[in-house]
Amino acid sequence: MMPSGPRGGGAPKAVQGRITRISGPVVVAEGLGSAGLYDVVEVGEARLAGEIIRMDGRGATIQVYEDDTGMKPGEKVVSLGRPLSVSLGPGLIGTIYDGIQRPLERLKESSGSFIKSGLRGESLSTRRKWPFAPAIKPGDSIGPGTLLGTVRETELVEHRVFAPPRSPPCKASHVAPAGEYTVDDEIVETDSGLRLRLAQEWPVRQARPARRRLAPSEPLITGLRVIDVLFPLSKGGCAAVPGGFGTGKTMTQHAIAKFCDADIIVYVGCGERGNEMTDVLTEFPKLVDPRTGRSIMERTILIANTSNMPVAAREVSIYTGITLAEYYRDMGYDVAVMADSTSRWAEALRELSGRLEEMPAEEGFPAYLPTRLAEFYERGGRVETLAGEPGSISIIGAVSPPGGDFSEPVTQHTKRFIRCFWALDRDLANARHYPAISWIDSYSEYAEELREWWDRKDPGWKELRARTLELMKREQKLEQIVRLIGADALPDEQRLILVTAEMIKNGFLQQSSFDEVDKYCVPEKQLLILQTILEFHDLGEKALKQGVPLSDIIGLPSRERITRLKGEVPNDRIDEIRAAGRELGAAFGELGLKYEREDG
Amino acid sequence: MRGLEHRGLSRAEGPIVIARRVETAGYGEMAAVYGRDGARRVGRVVDSSLESIAIQLFASNAGLSIDDTRVELLGRPLELRVGPDLLGRVFDGLGEPADGYPRILSSERREVNGDPINPAARVYPRDFIQTGVSAIDGMNTLIRGQKLPIFSGNGLPHNRLAAQIVRQARILSGDEPFAIVFAGMGIKYDVARFFIDAFERSGVLSRVVMFLSLADSPSIERLVTPKCALTAAEYLAYGMGMHVLVVLTDMTNYCEALREVSASRGEVPSRKGYPGYLYSDLASVYERAGKIEGSAGSITQIPILSMPNDDISNPIPDLTGYITEGQIVLDRELFQRGAYPSISVLPSLSRLMKDGIGEGMTRDDHKELSSQLFAAYARTKSVRNLASIIGEEELSPLDKRFLRFGERFEAEFVSQAEDEDRSIGQTLDIGWKLLSGLPRDELGRISRAMIDKYLPKEGDGADEKRSPDQV
Numbered sequence A: 001m002m003p004s005g006p007r008g009g010g011a012p013k014a015v016q017g018r019i020t021r022i023s024g025p026v027v028v029a030e031g032l033g034s035a036g037l038y039d040v041v042e043v044g045e046a047r048l049a050g051e052i053i054r055m056d057g058r059g060a061t062i063q064v065y066e067d068d069t070g071m072k073p074g075e076k077v078v079s080l081g082r083p084l085s086v087s088l089g090p091g092l093i094g095t096i097y098d099g100i101q102r103p104l105e106r107l108k109e110s111s112g113s114f115i116k117s118g119l120r121g122e123s124l125s126t127r128r129k130w131p132f133a134p135a136i137k138p139g140d141s142i143g144p145g146t147l148l149g150t151v152r153e154t155e156l157v158e159h160r161v162f163a164p165p166r167s168p169p170c171k172a173s174h175v176a177p178a179g180e181y182t183v184d185d186e187i188v189e190t191d192s193g194l195r196l197r198l199a200q201e202w203p204v205r206q207a208r209p210a211r212r213r214l215a216p217s218e219p220l221i222t223g224l225r226v227i228d229v230l231f232p233l234s235k236g237g238c239a240a241v242p243g244g245f246g247t248g249k250t251m252t253q254h255a256i257a258k259f260c261d262a263d264i265i266v267y268v269g270c271g272e273r274g275n276e277m278t279d280v281l282t283e284f285p286k287l288v289d290p291r292t293g294r295s296i297m298e299r300t301i302l303i304a305n306t307s308n309m310p311v312a313a314r315e316v317s318i319y320t321g322i323t324l325a326e327y328y329r330d331m332g333y334d335v336a337v338m339a340d341s342t343s344r345w346a347e348a349l350r351e352l353s354g355r356l357e358e359m360p361a362e363e364g365f366p367a368y369l370p371t372r373l374a375e376f377y378e379r380g381g382r383v384e385t386l387a388g389e390p391g392s393i394s395i396i397g398a399v400s401p402p403g404g405d406f407s408e409p410v411t412q413h414t415k416r417f418i419r420c421f422w423a424l425d426r427d428l429a430n431a432r433h434y435p436a437i438s439w440i441d442s443y444s445e446y447a448e449e450l451r452e453w454w455d456r457k458d459p460g461w462k463e464l465r466a467r468t469l470e471l472m473k474r475e476q477k478l479e480q481i482v483r484l485i486g487a488d489a490l491p492d493e494q495r496l497i498l499v500t501a502e503m504i505k506n507g508f509l510q511q512s513s514f515d516e517v518d519k520y521c522v523p524e525k526q527l528l529i530l531q532t533i534l535e536f537h538d539l540g541e542k543a544l545k546q547g548v549p550l551s552d553i554i555g556l557p558s559r560e561r562i563t564r565l566k567g568e569v570p571n572d573r574i575d576e577i578r579a580a581g582r583e584l585g586a587a588f589g590e591l592g593l594k595y596e597r598e599d600g
Numbered sequence B: 001m002r003g004l005e006h007r008g009l010s011r012a013e014g015p016i017v018i019a020r021r022v023e024t025a026g027y028g029e030m031a032a033v034y035g036r037d038g039a040r041r042v043g044r045v046v047d048s049s050l051e052s053i054a055i056q057l058f059a060s061n062a063g064l065s066i067d068d069t070r071v072e073l074l075g076r077p078l079e080l081r082v083g084p085d086l087l088g089r090v091f092d093g094l095g096e097p098a099d100g101y102p103r104i105l106s107s108e109r110r111e112v113n114g115d116p117i118n119p120a121a122r123v124y125p126r127d128f129i130q131t132g133v134s135a136i137d138g139m140n141t142l143i144r145g146q147k148l149p150i151f152s153g154n155g156l157p158h159n160r161l162a163a164q165i166v167r168q169a170r171i172l173s174g175d176e177p178f179a180i181v182f183a184g185m186g187i188k189y190d191v192a193r194f195f196i197d198a199f200e201r202s203g204v205l206s207r208v209v210m211f212l213s214l215a216d217s218p219s220i221e222r223l224v225t226p227k228c229a230l231t232a233a234e235y236l237a238y239g240m241g242m243h244v245l246v247v248l249t250d251m252t253n254y255c256e257a258l259r260e261v262s263a264s265r266g267e268v269p270s271r272k273g274y275p276g277y278l279y280s281d282l283a284s285v286y287e288r289a290g291k292i293e294g295s296a297g298s299i300t301q302i303p304i305l306s307m308p309n310d311d312i313s314n315p316i317p318d319l320t321g322y323i324t325e326g327q328i329v330l331d332r333e334l335f336q337r338g339a340y341p342s343i344s345v346l347p348s349l350s351r352l353m354k355d356g357i358g359e360g361m362t363r364d365d366h367k368e369l370s371s372q373l374f375a376a377y378a379r380t381k382s383v384r385n386l387a388s389i390i391g392e393e394e395l396s397p398l399d400k401r402f403l404r405f406g407e408r409f410e411a412e413f414v415s416q417a418e419d420e421d422r423s424i425g426q427t428l429d430i431g432w433k434l435l436s437g438l439p440r441d442e443l444g445r446i447s448r449a450m451i452d453k454y455l456p457k458e459g460d461g462a463d464e465k466r467s468p469d470q471v
């Protein structure tokens, strides 16, 4: 995406101006009157990357994506006459980029362990050759959504090269034969004079078009029980994960990135820790996708603009990520985007807005914060692509509210644009109950739409879900009483609810990402465990009515066994859960008999 | 040195002075400002335009006049001279010698702001550091290359704890070259003296580099102090392959200086008057911890900050917690009960613990045991709340056992003497001993295999009859 290369058809007009003022990442320049808003510029003698974000009487205001220490007024600024864009083509998968799509691995090789200003690197290698198989022949007509050919990008990803979304109708005059090509090689020429390369460019701040939006209809299976059963996300849905520091936003996102059933993952580390990206970089290549048997890095793209990297590039990183996601969506894939953390992105907006001396709205954030949030989340969704296939982008945005207080602007505005809310709870996190997703404060509006899908797969889902939520709500009410008078004062039926709720918490909701067996739970296992626990509850209620004392019910060895099923029974041996359920039934049977006899 | 000079100011307000435009003022470069008194004040160009430049001073502006002030542009950013001779030296908050000895002999100078580490060049930290403090080693393990702050309050024993960590910290795998970098921001001389004595007593003073901007130095000087310290640390770690432990105290003073400057520049404040970029600014300090490829060294940071009003949701601890890899939280109530080190275990956290503990690193039971201790202790806390309402006698027998567990946990596990250096094995064994006071089926976070292997048999809980009170 760097302003250096000769990419991006046509010869845009370069305009030169002069710096009049430098204040942190914001630079003002004069003489750029004929440049466009949001044009990419090269700032100063060091040719740092920047973007024009305002044009007014004082000249052009530019945000600079690199540290501009040492830059002086009077130095030149060159506008390249085109908007900030990303390079799209084979080679994206498995790569780690910074917020403006500089390839971090290549920068490391060329310039060492620290990122200095002015470094450049090709976003896509221009030397690597890819096996291209054409899908059209000369004479075929070409328009938006025409498949030109395919490239095997990784074992998991077939890269489909389409005509650019805005191509006017035309016919292929020349098509490259099957063979090895670089991203810069032309693969199709048209009678209208278009020369299409293997790679394309797209401006990051513009959503890529699709034919139409489709309703979400299928869950994004994450392997996390509390999500898949209680607060499900649909493919193409948007979720927020708000929580104070250390409550588990990043861990939740990592877990989903590892195990969810999306085809492509775009992970945006936006203003967060360097080590977390390193963690992904070292762990993902070693992890095998449970469904395909391949390394999950073969479906992952990383964008890392950590907290100590320039703040303007942090602002763009979100757009860079979502643009890459749209590109793969357009190939008909289900893409999941993790943005950690959208609050840091909002703060980047705030910081830049402050430098522009704009009038602040709530807590110093600019008035356009909600608009920007809406624009971002609206780029998620399930669509019919230009090629007529379904494709989706699910967005999972972490929110880091100051002081863990959800009433702050970013959380509040985000809630307007998402339909799935996984609220992380400080008390759960402190007790190391992970994922610390509150079963009281969280919600998912997708549950209704996903019912049909589950009905086909396992009709038990909706009832299990409803009963569990209901039970947990009752437990919460009872807990309030217990906190005042102790559990002893409750009647046995109510104490049984506490027992069952405790089993749901420990045996179902709690799921450690560090547990080799439990870190990923297939949907069948999820439902079976829950079913077994609720069966315990039903049998317990019945037994109480038969006069069995609660202590005997609690004391059943098969009860303790149930709470351990999650970690003791691997995904491929779930019959053992059924067996445990039968054992439980038998144990209750015996209890019943015992007291019947004693009564008689 | 360029030494381009310029006479006269157009404004002097707080730590910011405005001078008319000077051709060569590069953004972020250093300037020296001389008043009538001829004293040299160092500052940094924070806004540079064709008409004027704004310089943020790192010293008092007293005595600066509009007409008689001279501004000298140094044509380079703030730098620190680095070399092996750093070790054993004491510098002021701006990196100038403060121990009476001359500047170090070295031609190498590094910009104090540093460059961000390329995330692709980091090495994920995994090496367990044994501090000998159970509440840390057992529950919130420190890892080499981690940034793990101490959240404290006025009068709490954070300095003693930090000194104990410095004294006792060691890597189980053996001896490797190490150094300690200490940055004091706005602290009293007594505190600096306390650390110097502590370093001296443990015989490491010759491996310590100190940067001191004491309470009586101008507050804005503090903005530079941690950056100098981390520049020195980076040199020692990545240049010389040392394992560097950096103690930064007190970060609250640093943040307050930042607020002061921001206010005087008329910036839009966010929470509690702190600037909106406090997060990014703190990150530029804390993210300078870690390990990088191709270098044997590492930087481990222990920043200390006092929470205003003991309030963890104050922006300083809050934003710090959002950046660092966990936190060690000290608790006033524990302290008032006379417990040392008064670590409040539940809100404390080490995010790097997961990959640094377990078989081959600490012990195979470490993960499950600590998770169980957390769960049991969290339960204790809610039982305590209940007891405070209905009275301890009214508690169920099971709740009473949790109460007892919590008391012993605080007294025997969390508390220890200031010179007590527990091995990780000792720490874990205490944990097991305490768990044996709970019924076995309350230990749901531990696998049966581990229970069989480690739970003491003579414990008073293991075989007890289950009762309905276990709800």
Ligand SMILES: Nc1ncnc2c1ncn2[C@@H]1O[C@H](COP(=O)(O)OP(=O)(O)OP(=O)(O)O)[C@@H](O)[C@H]1O
Pocket: A243, A244, A245, A246, A247, A248, A249, A250, A251, A252, A272, A400, A434, A435, A436, A511, A512, A513, A514, B321, B322, B323, B349, B350, B351, B352, B354
């Ligand atoms: N699902 C989980 N399984 C096991 N441990 C977890 C889980 N979620 C969180 N944790 C623990 O909590 C710690 C903090 O989690 P995480 O880093 O995800 O928090 P966060 O909300 O992203 O915090 P921050 O806002 O500061 O980045 C982890 O290091 C881990 O120890």
Ligand SMILES: [Mg+2]
Pocket: A249, A250, A251, A272, A340
């Ligand atoms: Mg996080």
